[in-house]
Amino acid sequence: MSAELPTVEELATQLQAVSGADEVDVDAALLQLSDVDSLDLMEWLYGFQNQYPHIPADESLFKDIDDSTTLRTVHQRLLDLVPAAG
Amino acid sequence: MSGFEIAGWGISVPDQVLTSTELGDRLGVGEDWIVSRCGINERRIVEDGQTTASLAIEAGRRALDKAGLTGADIAHLIVATATPEQLSPATSAFVHTALGIAGSAHDVNSECSGFVYSLVTAAGLMMMDPRPILIVGSDTHSLTVNPEDRDLSILVGDGAGAVVLTPSPDTWIRAWNLGADGSKHDSLKVVAGGSRMPTTAETVAQGLHYAKINGNEIYLNAVRFTVRTVKQTLEQAKVTVDDVDHIIPHQANIRIINSILSHTGLDPAKLVTNLDRYGNTASASIPIALAEALDGGRINNGDLVLLAGFGAGMTWGSVLLEWGGVST
Helix, strand or coil, X not given: CHHHCCCHHHHHHHHHHHHCCCCXXXXXXXXXXXXXXXXXXXXXXXXXXXXXXXXXXXXXXXXXXXXXXXXXXXXXXXXXXXXXXX | XXXXXXXXXXXXXXXXXXXXXXXXXXXXXXXXXXXXXXXXCEEECXXXXXXXXXXXXXXXXXXXXHHCCCHHHCCXXXXXXXXXXXXXXXXXXXXXXXXXXXXXXEEECECECHHHHHHHHHHHHHHHCCXXXXXXXXXXXXXXXXXXXXXXHCCECEEEEEEEEEEECEEEEEEEEEEECHHHCCCEECCCCCCCCCCCHHHHHCCCCCCEECHHHHHHHHHHHHHHXXXXXXXXXXXXXXXXXXXXXXXXXXXXXXXXXXXXXXXXXXXXXXHHHHXXXXXXXXXXXXXXXXXXXXXXXXXXXXXXXXXXXXXXXXXXXXXXXXXX
């Protein structure tokens, strides 16, 4: 199932598209990305939910977001959700 | 059985303007941050003596004047609000007496979907009792948010909008859809002041009488449910997004509106918005935008006008109007 998930680099490209950011560093803290805010993350998540309806990703992906949370962290959380989706 | 026409409309907004520059200074953020976050440059805020009912009365009176009617002609009054004049009785009681309404009066609290819910309710009433109906959406959310709550303070504005429906053999509603998901009741709430948590000194000290929002949940569900209701209504009407002439969504946040347009395929050039000037006026946002579009000569007979809203609860709904109606 994990093969169906986008790579972390693909997630970055998706987030760039919805936010208009010039670049999204997958290892930078999400809170420090100057052109990405929480509504951009929700817009990205809405698109993800539509594209991968079998993966139970929701806003809790970002629930405990802090300065250590990167896009790579989020990607790992998505990977962790895949077995639960059956 | 009767259809209706919209024979009058009116709005009322406070004179007091709160700009995003002033608000940003108070909250310790820049104007640019506020505008980029929600698209709101300024909002109207009630002054001492102005209330949900006083705004509703003024908007209602203007709608009656435009229709050439008086309160004595109105068989039913519906006031949509989530910021009532007081807990009891309903806000419609205050509007009823001030406007000399002859008939019934009740409130609808579907939060920001209130006007759409009220319009559909009124259409049903009109079928059973073909006499004039006054619908008013009025809210004063500036009084319900903690002034230090950045997430909500930047959004809310106060105002009222009203329409008068009169019986007609023609059909104005081409299609409609209403929905709700009560499991989402935690996304935006005021927890104190009701039967679950009566007001006490402690609830006030804890600020539980203020509205609280989970902005992420609201964004996701607002987009999801509004996209769904719009698609269902257009499908029911057997029209496409290209057939819609004017889109009047709940004026919540330009980011949400743009997302809805993007995910439905509705043309941004057909969007009616005044969010930049009034902010989110909740139940009033759709009737205010509709009234301004009409006064601006933007809507003509034969046009398809799509109203779409969502609100806390969560609730959502949409109505496709064919302006001028079609003979049935």
